[in-house]
Amino acid sequence: MSTNDQHIDPTLDLYSGAIFTAIGLGAMITARNYPLGSIDRMGPGFFPMVLGAIIATLGIMLIVKNLEGFRQARRRKHAAAPDPEVDSSRRVGMLRAARSMLFVLGGMTFFALTIEHIGLLLSVIGLVIICSFAETGMKWRSTLLLALFMAALSAAIFRYGIGLPLQLWGN
Template sequence: MTKHQDVLAGGLFMLIGAATSLSALGYALGTMRRMGPGYFPLVLGLLLTGIGVALVVQAWRRGRVGTPIEWGSIRPLAFVLGGLAFFGLTLTELGFVLANILFIGVTSYAGREFRWHETLVLSLALTVMAALVFIVGLKLQIPLWPAILGL
């Protein structure tokens, strides 16, 4: 593949932004004062699409489109996307705490250096903070623990 990383990243941003915007149109948008459930995803999708367009245009203007992509850069992408898919597929079965700790553990392999003790501390701290924000603060209806535990 001979396309530049900026063009590929811009295309990915545009694809995710367009998909987010299109899916947001299925919900009520509301107004700026009374935002509906589709308002924020639509704005976020449009911003992502705009960032993608800016990346592609900037790469074309600088003439850097012919630079080959290093195949070593596929590994982080695979671990991050795999971790996200794992988190989404296991959230309801494992609960937020276990799914998030495992998600952070899987995605930490995307980096060149992996230290299990640092990853464990980081995953515990991030899980506590995320649980406080999403479950306690925003009151999202996400199971905290696996259903088998009955908590």
Template sequence: MKGTRDYNDIIGGALMMAGGAWFSLYAMNYNLGTLRRMGPAYFPLCIGLLVMLFGLLLLLPALRRPGSMPLPEWRPFLAICTAVLAFALTVERFGLVPATFVLTALAALAELRPNLRLTAVLAVALSAIAVAMFTQGLGIPIPAFRWNH
């Protein structure tokens, strides 16, 4: 059903603006600092404001562009939410690599017919990247594997 507005971009722009506003407001819990001596809130505040600006730039033209009302697809939504929750519940107990495998496998269920070979390759690659980035690069003490609890 065609409408007088592009609701996909209106909803997307509004969500971007809300997310940017939340990020910016949360950043204000920290010291902003100055331009010469930036505090911990400076960069997150700037990113939040930029996301809000991009959301506004997405939303405004959509108010005058025809479009249709989007229909929600529940399977991908539930698969992604379940994958993120499962990662959060397994990373501390089993380690970063098993949690990343669980995350990738459950997120693949967002597709109608997930490709098992591609999902396995993606899980291996994401696990390697996560270990390299978080434990080696950033020095975050998340064990790659945790067998004894």
């Protein structure tokens, strides 16, 4: 619940605040292109402008509220002796996150770019294979089996079950 917010890292709230501020300002700048109107006859720019202003304000509030905590956290980090173990586990974590994003989103991109050309079956097979690289220790045998199974399953559900006009093999 909203009351027990003591446990959250002030750094995270500070970053969130910065992002909200940026989004708010961005929205306000974009909304300037639309007629504002007046309070009794609001134009299409009015509500987005108000919303942008509110988000930007909330973002600034978050920044101000967490600035002190953020400084303390940084000071503590600088004061403590650099711990190579923590650093390397952080690096492993970040690499893993980057890998997860690269291959999962890469697989989806492959699917999106090929579905209308090589057909559902090959597109899904490619998607599953690319996705599987997101985890370390990928095994070709089980991945290929899964890819074939998913291709058959999606054809059964989406092409024959729901009757979507999907090409199985492309044209």
